Amino acid sequence: MPEATAHSIAPLGITRDRLATFVIWSAALLVTGLFLWLISDILLGGITRLSWAFLTEPPFDAGRSGGIGPIIVSTGLILLVAIAASVPPALGTAILLAEFSRRESLFGRSVRLSLDVLAGVPSIVFGLFGNAFFCIYLGLGFSILSGGLTLACMVLPILIRTAEEGLRSAPDDYRLAAAALGLSRSAALMHLLLPTAMPALIAGLMLGIGRAMAETAALIFTSGYVDRMPDSLWDSGRALSVHIYDLTMNVAGGDANARAAALVLVVLLLLVNGAAMTLADRWRNARIVTA
Amino acid sequence: MNWSKLNTLFPSRADQPLLWLLRLCALTAATVVLLILTFLVIESRPALRDVGIARFFGDRSWHPTEGEYNFMPMLSGTVYCSLGALLLAVPSGIAAALFSRWYAPASVAGLFRRLIELLAGIPSVVYGLWGLTTLAPLIGRLHAPGTSLLAGILILALMILPTIALTADAALAAVPQAYLRGAAALGLSRWGMISGVALPATRSGIATGILLAAARAMGETMAVLMVCGNVVQYPDSLFDPVRTLTANIALEMAYAMGDHRAALFVSGLALMLLMLAMVGAAGLLSRGRRYA
Structure with a gap:
């Protein structure tokens, strides 16, 4: 300078x-x-607390001793429900937005606006909504199903936005070539565009999982506090983040186990986010077809 | 490119079923927002009807079991926490972005950005745990009880700093090179270039980031719930415990009935509308961002 x-x-x-x-x-x-x-x-x-036993044993004495086995299982089930419920509509919306509507069309703009709004809703409001709609109105009660569905609503905007961007960045040559070959758009999507965008789709999915895994406030009043091993999706199950919250705030002497659980959560999140970033990088550098 | 211009190339009767399926998906996704708004309104209607909006501001205090529904102490808690956090996080977040773009050596800049991204990914409950077990005792040594407005402000500032830093960094990266070369050609110093060219050029981008961070701060629940002490009062000093609107919902939903429950939904509805306004404003701001 x-x-x-x-x-x-x-x-x-x-x-x-x-x-x-x-x-x-x-x-x-x-x-x-x-x-x-x-x-x-x-x-x-x-x-210091972390061990194989901690990861597999059930919690004892309100979580002061013992491990987080059932809690990991509940967390996994909640995430599975959230993914299963959010991926199909998210993918469909993204395809419609990216491939079948103009960026500035009224329909596209209003869907995008409603997603922006959804992305801005605070998580505790998702909790209120989930409690009123899934737990009470649909009669699912405090259950893994309610929690997972609430999280599904929450991650929709992330999934749709990343999938739309992924599809939009597939080269136009592919679409022209498919049209020249007389493929229907469905066939072009299935065989060409979706495979091309796959790494981006998976990276977006990972981001969504990360967001869902970090969530606490939306789960307290939907999937509940019960720390037993869940028998089915209609059982209440305690997510890892809720477990950390409960041990820190409501259980005197639960700090040590809360810290160990927090470490597990952070490591899991790092793995998921790392995977998302690696995939996104690879996708940016990759060229499917060589000349 | 988009397909719809190629419609003449495609009779595409084969695509019709897919198209309807996709429309169904998009409709589902778009209705979620309406569903949320509808249910918030339905659930809060008893309180709006029986209690009335005026009493949410005019009652003596927040004693829902005795029919007193004044939200103002909690609203003040939310506002103080968010404003304090913004006051700390905005300058340091922008400084962090400037650092990684123009001050740090290349290798450090990459590491620094990774660090900030890492922090953006740490869940709020972990920030809360750290705040309650490490930060609050430190503040408590200065002035009891430790769980206080100050603790809330510090933790929130830490949580929204990555948002501000990352958006400011992205905005600074988009400043055209020609501007910067022009500044260098004029013999401006590094700070002269930043304060005279780069920052003015990115004003709207940085403002968008600040709005998003403010929205995140006001909507944050777990961290403030864990470190603020949750006493319903107007704080007299930074060391007084406060309760925010979000923490109030999280604390009382478990046992709230009738009008009390409805009042909590009213506060949720108010939070959502507030957030809508902020996200909308951020959208308008970022729409104006263009470099000729």
């Missing part, structure tokens, strides 16, 4: 420049320091 000239012309400017450099570096160091503190705290706080 032209610091030397700036110095000779405006000594005041160079002082201000140095001051700005100092302030920005210290802000960055502060942020880094805080975050390293947070991450090392989570890591060190939980790692």
